[in-house]
Amino acid sequence: MRGHAHLISAYVAGSSWLHRTPLLLKFLLLAGTGVVVLALPGLLPRALVLAAVVVIHLAARLPAVRLLQPIRSMWLFLLVVLAYRWWADSAAGAAGVVAGLLACIYAANLLTATTEVQRLLDGLVAAVTPLRRFGADPERFALTIGLMLRSIPFLLGSLHDVRDAARARGLGASPRAVVQPVLIGAVAYARQTGDALAARGLGEKAAD
Amino acid sequence: MIRFRNVQVAGETEAGTRPILTVPDLALSEDRISVIGANGSGKSTLLKLINGLALPDTGTVDVDGLDTTAQGAAVRRRVAFVFTDPLSQLVMPTPLEDVELSLRRQYRNRTERRSAALDLLRDFGLEPLAGQSIYQLSGGERQLAALASVLAVNPSVLVLDEPSTLLDLRNTMLLRRRLASLPQQLITATHDLDLAQDSVRTLVVDNGQVVYDGEPAAAVSFYRELAAHVAGSS
Ligand SMILES: Nc1ncnc2c1ncn2[C@@H]1O[C@H](COP(=O)(O)OP(=O)(O)OP(=O)(O)O)[C@@H](O)[C@H]1O
Ligand SMILES: [Mg+2]
Numbered sequence: 001m002r003g004h005a006h007l008i009s010a011y012v013a014g015s016s017w018l019h020r021t022p023l024l025l026k027f028l029l030l031a032g033t034g035v036v037v038l039a040l041p042g043l044l045p046r047a048l049v050l051a052a053v054v055v056i057h058l059a060a061r062l063p064a065v066r067l068l069q070p071i072r073s074m075w076l077f078l079l080v081v082l083a084y085r086w087w088a089d090s091a092a093g094a095a096g097v098v099a100g101l102l103a104c105i106y107a108a109n110l111l112t113a114t115t116e117v118q119r120l121l122d123g124l125v126a127a128v129t130p131l132r133r134f135g136a137d138p139e140r141f142a143l144t145i146g147l148m149l150r151s152i153p154f155l156l157g158s159l160h161d162v163r164d165a166a167r168a169r170g171l172g173a174s175p176r177a178v179v180q181p182v183l184i185g186a187v188a189y190a191r192q193t194g195d196a197l198a199a200r201g202l203g204e205k206a207a208d
Numbered sequence: 209m210i211r212f213r214n215v216q217v218a219g220e221t222e223a224g225t226r227p228i229l230t231v232p233d234l235a236l237s238e239d240r241i242s243v244i245g246a247n248g249s250g251k252s253t254l255l256k257l258i259n260g261l262a263l264p265d266t267g268t269v270d271v272d273g274l275d276t277t278a279q280g281a282a283v284r285r286r287v288a289f290v291f292t293d294p295l296s297q298l299v300m301p302t303p304l305e306d307v308e309l310s311l312r313r314q315y316r317n318r319t320e321r322r323s324a325a326l327d328l329l330r331d332f333g334l335e336p337l338a339g340q341s342i343y344q345l346s347g348g349e350r351q352l353a354a355l356a357s358v359l360a361v362n363p364s365v366l367v368l369d370e371p372s373t374l375l376d377l378r379n380t381m382l383l384r385r386r387l388a389s390l391p392q393q394l395i396t397a398t399h400d401l402d403l404a405q406d407s408v409r410t411l412v413v414d415n416g417q418v419v420y421d422g423e424p425a426a427a428v429s430f431y432r433e434l435a436a437h438v439a440g441s442s
Contacts, residue, residue, distance in 0.1 A: 011301065013339070117300060118308050122318055139312065147299070196299050198261055199289035200310055200361045204281035 012113045018060035019114045023123040026111045029056075033107035037100035043092045050103040057106060062113050070105045078102075121146045143203045147193055210236040210258055210365070210395075214267035217253055229253045229416045231267075236395065242404040242424065243397040244431050245413035246438070251397040254413060255367045258395065259287035271365065288363035292370040294354035295342070303329060303345070303353040304338040310360035325360070332356045332386070348379030355386065368396040372403055401428050 018026070036049050057067060071078070078098055085094035112120075124142035132138060165181070197203040212234040218225040229250040236258075243251050256262035257269045260276035260283050269276045276283045291297045300306040307325040315321035329335045332352050337345060345353060351371065358366070368387075372380040384406055387394060398404050410427035412420035412434070420430045 117305050118312075118318060118321070121312070192296050193299055195261060196291075196297050198284055199259070199291065199297060200358055201281070201284035201286075201288065201363070202310065202313075202361070204284065 011116055012062055012066075014061070014114070016060045016062075016114065018056070018062075018110065021114070023115060023119060026115065027123070030104075030107045030111050033103055037103055041093070041096060043096040043099065046096045046099040046103060050099045050106070053103050053106045053110065057110060060110070060114065062110075066109060066113065067106065070102070070109070117146055140203060143197070209272060211270050212257070212267070213269075215257065215264040215269060216266045217250075217257070217262060218265050227416055229257075229413075231418060234418065234421075238407075238409045239393045240407040240409070241393075241395045242407040242410045243395065243413060244399070244401070244404050244410060244427065245397075246435065249413045250416045251413050252369050254411075254418075255289070255369050255395065255397050258365070258367050259284050259289050261289060285361070286363055287365040287367060288358045288361060290355060290358055290366060290368040290371050292373050294347075294350040294374075297354040298342045298350070298357065301341055302339050303334055303342065303356065306342070306353065306357045307360050310357050314362070328356050328360055329353075346379075347374050348376070348382060351375060351379070351383060352386065355383075359390070359392075364392060366390065366392045366394050368394065368398075370398055371396065372398065372400050401431075404428060 033049060033053060037046055040046065054067065058064065078101070081101070082094045082098050085097045115123075121142040124145055125138040128136050128138040128141045194203075212231040214233070215229070215231040216227060217229040219228040231254070243254060245251050253262055257264060257276065258271065260269075260280040263277050271283050271287055274283050274286070298306050300309055304322075304325055307328055308321055311321050311324055315324055326335060326338060329338050332355070334349065334353055334356060337349060337353075342350060342353065351374070355371075371387075372383055375383060380400065380403070384403060387396075388406060394407075396403065396407070404410055405424040405428060407424050410420075410422065410424040411418050412427050412431045414434060419434070420427050
């Protein structure tokens with residue numbers, strides 16, 4: 001479950017225009033992508049959104065390999081989705097679903113690749129602070145979201161590892177051989193992260 | 209001051225529950241304490257009880273009068289824990305970001321936070337590596353980075369579970385020197401009998417009990433005899 005170095009260091013140091021774009025706009029871009037993908041089913045609009053996100057990615061001079069990474073780690077999943085939608089719906093519908101998924105992943109990638117974690121956390125804290133009088137704890141909220149974002153590349157990486165391990169034992173691509181270890185890995189990861197934070201007294205309620 | 213009263217921790221096995229650790233009464237106030245004992249004897253469990261990473265099934269553990277069960281968050285703000293494997297400790301991709309994470313509570317302002325983090329890393333000789341991926345650091349550098357992150361939250365007690373097990377001789381010596389200079393109370397579990405003697409008091413744990421509690425050199429010879437005896441009789 002280790003050694004997802006290239007996946008975990010999600011932030012790409014740089015000073016591109018996208019790096020300098022205010023966090024709020026990047027958030028809106030991500031949210032907007034999600035909304036459009038959900039609101040407009042069908043291949044054409046989703047393919048357009050996907051194309052737009054890819055153009056932004058390349059225009060910000062982010063490494064093109066980062067576009068391949070999610071596909072490399074998720075191809076099996078994407079393939080299953082594609083096959084299922086094709087069977088249940090149509091080829092175009094299936095392609096639309098996959099295009100929508102990729103558009104959302106790439107849009108999230110744009111945010112994490114060009115925003116340092118600390119900046120992201122500060123942005124989240126600022127966004128949640130007005131809710132403080134309703135009992136929200138902004139620091140805790142930010143930490144949770146921040147760690148969730150961190151865990152996505154980890155989980156993609158572990159999917160990759162587990163598939164290799166299953167293959168090495170001749171288990172092929174049996175969903176059970178893949179899903180179970182990934183789930184166990186995810187639980188272990190969450191637990192380890194929890195312990196790591198507890199070891200520093202972080203992420204707990206402000207007053208106790 | 210750390211206080212154990214009538215503590216019992218039990219573990220679940222297929223054959224039912226069995227006691228993992230029993231500590232009737234123990235007060236830890238010395239500023240350098242070490243814990244030694246065989247694999248599986250209960251050292252890690254003892255340490256985890258101190259900051260509430262593990263909770264007693266019966267009895268209580270408290271730190272400066274704060275109960276680890278009822279006031280866990282407050283205890284953890286005082287007592288920080290250093291794991292054997294720094295990769296379990298570091299949650300962010302680089303040492304700088306990881307230290308910054310620890311400093312969030314103390315510094316709201318990002319610029320101040322960054323400069324405080326860099327100061328701390330400089331203290332540990334890690335400034336040149338501040339922006340490196342934690343996966344690209346050597347084991348020794350990683351352990352120092354983890355220590356820096358943990359110290360950044362300003363704990364008054366530091367609990368260390370075999371902090372030198374993954375380190376070579378040189379890095380172990382660096383770590384020992386670094387630890388010696390800390391103002392915190394340190395409680396260290398270790399299989400390294402030299403590190404164990406960087407203390408004023410040593411507990412020997414065997415089979416879930418504290419079987420010796422005293423001066424480090426005497427505790428180490430007690431432990432050697434115990435191990436020789438066990439090895440001889442099997
Ligand atoms: N969550 C748990 N459930 C059941 N048994 C456990 C649990 N955690 C630890 N144990 C058992 O408790 C005993 C003491 O474990 P502990 O990790 O405290 O030993 P240790 O002295 O730290 O050993 P080592 O030197 O190998 O690190 C072991 O027999 C272990 O198998
Ligand atoms: Mg242990």
